[in-house]
Every structure is written in structure tokens, then in C-alpha cells.
Amino acid sequence: MSRKIEILVLPGDGIGPEVMSQALRVLHKISDMADLSLVIYEDLIHGQAWDAYGTFCRDETVHQAKNVDAVLVGAVGGEKWGNLAPGGTPEEKDGLMRLRKELDVFAGIRPARSYSHLNEKTPYRPELLDEVDLIVLREMCGGVMFASPRGIESDSKGPKRGFDTAAYDVDEVKRHARFGFELARKRRGHLTSVDKANVMESGAFWREIVSEVSFEYPDVHFQNMYADNCSYQLAINPKQFDVILADNLFGDILSDQAAALSGSLGMLASASLTDQSNSPGIYEPVHGTAPDIAGKNIANPIGMILSLALMFEFGFSMQEISKKLHLAVEEVTRTGPLTPDLGGLGTTNEVTEAILRELERNF
Ligand code: NAD
Ligand code: IPM
Ligand code: MN
Numbered sequence: 001m002s003r004k005i006e007i008l009v010l011p012g013d014g015i016g017p018e019v020m021s022q023a024l025r026v027l028h029k030i031s032d033m034a035d036l037s038l039v040i041y042e043d044l045i046h047g048q049a050w051d052a053y054g055t056f057c058r059d060e061t062v063h064q065a066k067n068v069d070a071v072l073v074g075a076v077g078g079e080k081w082g083n084l085a086p087g088g089t090p091e092e093k094d095g096l097m098r099l100r101k102e103l104d105v106f107a108g109i110r111p112a113r114s115y116s117h118l119n120e121k122t123p124y125r126p127e128l129l130d131e132v133d134l135i136v137l138r139e140m141c142g143g144v145m146f147a148s149p150r151g152i153e154s155d156s157k158g159p160k161r162g163f164d165t166a167a168y169d170v171d172e173v174k175r176h177a178r179f180g181f182e183l184a185r186k187r188r189g190h191l192t193s194v195d196k197a198n199v200m201e202s203g204a205f206w207r208e209i210v211s212e213v214s215f216e217y218p219d220v221h222f223q224n225m226y227a228d229n230c231s232y233q234l235a236i237n238p239k240q241f242d243v244i245l246a247d248n249l250f251g252d253i254l255s256d257q258a259a260a261l262s263g264s265l266g267m268l269a270s271a272s273l274t275d276q277s278n279s280p281g282i283y284e285p286v287h288g289t290a291p292d293i294a295g296k297n298i299a300n301p302i303g304m305i306l307s308l309a310l311m312f313e314f315g316f317s318m319q320e321i322s323k324k325l326h327l328a329v330e331e332v333t334r335t336g337p338l339t340p341d342l343g344g345l346g347t348t349n350e351v352t353e354a355i356l357r358e359l360e361r362n363f
Contacts (some may be wrong), residue, residue, distance in 0.1 A: 005316065006068040008280075009040055010061070012096075013047040013081075014289025016074025018297065019304035022352040026305050029356050030312075030321055033363045041068065046076035046095035050084060057095035058330065062102045065280065071099070071314045073284035074304065078291055090146050096284075104171070105272035105282050107179040108138035108251060109310065112258035112268060114238075117334045121263035121342050124238075132261050134241040137183060138251020139176045140272050142168055143202075145248045166202040168247065172211040173329040175275060180245040181217040189220050190242035194227040194250050206247060214323050231257060255286050264341040266300025271310035281315050283307040293340075297347045300339040302329055305355060328358035 011017035024040070043049075043061050050056055065071050076096045084093075084216040091098035109134040114122070114129035122129065147167040154160045177193070181333035191211040195203040207224050214222040218222070219323065227250040233240065234257055246254055257263040268286035285303030293299055304330060332354040337346025346354075 002035045003068075003316075004039065005031075005038040005330055006039040006041070008061075008065050008071045009042045009072045010045040010071065010099075011042070011048075012045055012074040012076040012289065013078050013298040013344040014075060014291050015111050015287075015291055016076065017067060018074075018294070018348055019273070019285065020072065020074040020231065022348055023304040023308055025352055026325075026355060027308055029359055030308075030325075032316040033359070034318075037052045045099070046219045047078055047081040049095055049263045050081050056081075056085070056093070057091075057098040060098065061095075065099055065103060065282075068280055070280050070311050071103070072311070073106060073282055073309065074097075075287060075289045076284065077289050087151065089148075096188045097145070100272060101146065103272075103280065104141060104274045104276070105178055106139055106141040107275070108136075108140040108255075109271045109312075109314065110182070110205050110251070110255040110258070110268060110286055112136065112255070112261050114261050115263070115333050117329065118263040118342065118358045121338075122260060124261065127202045127243060128236070130239065131263060132238045132241075134238065134258065135183065136246060136251055136255040136258055137176070137180045138246050138255060139160060139168075139172070139248050140251075141248075142172045143248035145363060146192065162343040164363055166200060166249075168202060168333055170209055173206055174213055178216070179219050179273075179275065180243055181213065181222075184220045184243040185217065188242040190220050191217075191220050191245055192230065192241055192243070193222070193245040194225050194230045194254070194322040195247070197224070198226060199294075210245065227254070230254060234258060234261075259286060261332070264339075266303050266339065267306070268281045268303050269306035269310050271307070271314045273314060281311070283311040283315070283358055297342050297349060299348050300341050301348050301352050302333070302355075304334065305329065305352070324359060324362055327362060328355045331358050 011020035099312040114132040119126040144166040147165040150164045152162045195206045199205040259268040273281040309322040309325035312318040338344025
């Protein structure tokens with residue numbers, strides 16, 4: 001009997017719908033070849049949802065997201081929807097932030113690797129990229145992007161000011177750290193935790209708790225590193241990293257930086273997971289809505305397509321399908337076509353079609 005899989009698809013804004021439509025072609029192809037019984041629900045999020053419903057994320061969308069096997073997101077955001085909910089909570093101001101929080105998908109797996117045949121498309125010397133393969137594990141539901149108080153004060157006696165609160169409680173740090181050590185254990189057994197413990201109380205606390213958790217994992221080689229040094233080390237010696245454990249803000253920044261290792265931000269995928277079994281993950285590319293290239297059919301669809309690979313691996317434990325997707329991407333990035341972000345002349349459609357052909361050949 002074919003396995004039934006229910007997926008909520010949220011294409012989002014800008015290039016979101018462009019890359020999502022390609023991912024759906026790939027998903028349908030896999031479903032046919034692997035005899036899956038796929039049920040797809042589609043809904044609006046963030047800008048599209050605001051325009052249609054006057055809210056960035058409807059309760060119905062959250063309800064449905066909690067009741068499917070996986071949620072796929074393209075990308076959200078744009079200037080048009082920049083400040084429509086002034087003074088609102090992060091969840092009220094951003095549909096994706098609400099969804100992450102509601103699903104409690106705190107563990108943001110953001111893998112970055114080098115592709116030897118793409119090394120020349122990167123700003124790195126090839127010898128620095130030999131077999132780079134790392135994961136930025138970003139905390140997704142807390143820290144300075146969510147904690148309160150936050151706001152812009154215009155009526156205080158002092159000068160007008162904007163402020164946020166960088167804060168994590170012990171359980172938030174512990175569960176994220178444990179997720180990271182477990183992940184490192186299944187890989188090369190190396191975990192680097194990043195913070196600004198030298199100048200931030202929340203950083204010193206993060207370091208204390210992660211270091212405490214590290215004693216539960218004597219088999220994992222563990223080190224603390226200041227986040228600014230980590231950024232530098234990623235630039236000069238990326239091979240040293242296996243799992244980088246980061247809070248919400250540093251993980252956001254370091255994952256974009258790590259994308260340069262493969263040649264383009266358009267290549268990076270993500271899986272945001274919770275530690276509750278039976279609770280769906282959110283799978284989305286690391287990139288944003290790329291307003292500078294939206295509507296031109298030149299967005300790189302690979303980050304979105306590799307998010308499917310993460311969904312099959314982490315969401316459905318279907319490693320074989322995940323591997324086949326990785327192989328297809330590997331081959332197409334070797335032979336082309338490539339989109340302009342990787343120096344090619346290929347379109348979003350053409351890259352996907354080459355991936356579909358490769359999947360068909362190898363399934
Ligand atoms: P961005 O990631 O959209 O773009 C940064 C640069 O990378 C741009 O030059 C863009 O053209 C390029 N790029 C990104 N994805 C690409 C792809 N698939 N193919 C080829 N090139 C690609 O970041 P930004 O410009 O800082 O933000 C634009 C909007 O996206 C903002 O509203 C921001 O809030 C939002 N954003 C959303 C997400 C998300 O939904 N997860 C992530 C990041 C940014
Ligand atoms: C990302 C983005 C998002 C974030 C925005 C769009 C909410 O930059 O997914 O990396 O900051 O988390
Ligand atoms: Mn980001």
C-alpha cells in the first residue's frame with residue numbers, strides 16, 4: 001500500500017512562489033516514482049495573507065500546519081509589508097515567525113557544503129573547500145528575535161529609542177544543545193557552540209548551560225567559540241566545522257555566510273524541527289524573497305528542492321529518496337544548466353527540468 005503523506009504548502013512572497021512551483025514538480029515526480037499517496041494543501045502566508053485577509057498568518061493556517069506531516073515554505077517578506085503591525089509581537093509582525101513559534105520548531109538544521117565542481121564560483125581558494133560539510137544548527141523560537149520587552153519608545157523623557165531583549169531560559173538552551181550533540185554524534189562527532197559570552201550576560205549563560213550539557217556527551221568533541229571569531233574561521237578555515245550550535249540571531253547570520261561555501265545563497269536548504277514526535281517540521285530554503293530577481297524566472301530553485309531532501313530525511317525517514325535528490329542536484333550542478341547566481345545562463349525552469357531528468361534516470 002502506498003504511504004500517505006500530507007503536506008501544507010506555503011509559497012509566500014517574491015521568489016517564494018517561483019521556487020515552490022519547481023519543488024512541487026519535483027515532489028510530484030518523486031511521489032509517482034516512489035508510489036507515495038501525496039495530499040497537498042496550499043495556503044497563503046505573510047504578505048500574500050496580509051493582502052487577502054489582513055493578517056500575516058491565519059489561525060486556520062496554524063491549525064492545518066499542526067495537522068499535516070510537513071510544512072513547506074518558499075520565502076516571505078518585502079518592503080510593501082514592512083511596518084504594517086507596528087508595536088506588534090514578532091508573531092503578529094511576521095507570518096513565518098508565528099508559524100515557527102506555534103509549531104515550536106526550535107532546531108533549525110541548515111546544512112552547508114562545498115561542491116568541488118562549483119569551487120570556482122565561490123570567493124574561496126579551492127584548497128580551503130576540500131570536502132567542507134557542516135550544519136549550522138540555529139535556535140528558531142527564542143532569543144533576541146522573540147524575547148520581551150522590545151519596542152520603540154517615542155514618548156519617554158530621554159531620546160527616542162528602539163530596544164530588544166536577548167534572553168534564553170535554561171530549558172530553551174538545554175533542549176537546543178542536546179539536539180546539537182545528538183546531531184553531532186550521528187555525524188563526525190564535533191560540536192562548536194557560538195556566543196558572545198565575553199560581553200553579553202545571555203551569552204555567558206548560553207555558554208554555561210551548553211558546557212554543562214556537553215558532559216552528557218563525552219564522545220562528542222566540544223568547543224566554545226565567540227561568534228565573531230566563528231564568522232572569521234568560517235571564512236579562513238571552514239573545514240574545521242561539523243555542527244555549529246548557534247542562537248537565533250547568530251545562526252541566521254552564520255547560515256547566510258556558510259552559503260558562500262557552495263557558491264550561492266540560493267543553494268541552501270533548511271529543516272526546522274521540534275523534539276516532539278508526530279509534530280511536523282517546517283522545510284524552507286535559507287534565502288529570502290530576493291526582490292532584486294523576483295518575477296524573472298532566474299531564481300536558483302536548488303535550496304527549495306534540497307529542502308524536500310531534508311523533509312524526506314528528517315521528516316519521513318526516507319533516506320533513499322533524500323540521497324537520490326542530493327545526487328540529482330550534485331549531477332546537475334556539475335553538468336549545468338546553472339542559474340545566474342552561479343554564473344550560468346539557465347532559468348529556474350531549466351535547472352528543475354535537468355533535476356527531474358536526473359531523478360528519472362536514477363530512480
Ligand atoms: P535575500 O535572501 O532575499 O537575498 C539576498 C541576495 O541573495 C540577493 O541578491 C538575492 O538575489 C540573492 N538570492 C537569494 N535567494 C536566491 C535564489 N534562490 N537564487 C538566486 N539568488 C538568490 O535577502 P534580503 O534581500 O536581505 O531580503 C529580502 C526579503 O526576504 C526581506 O523582506 C527579508 O525579510 C526576507 N527574508 C525572508 C526569509 C525567509 O522567508 N525565510 C529569509 C531571508 C530574508
Ligand atoms: C531566515 C530569515 C527569517 C529570519 C525572517 C524572514 C523571519 O532571515 O529564515 O533566515 O530572520 O529568521
Ligand atoms: Mn536569514
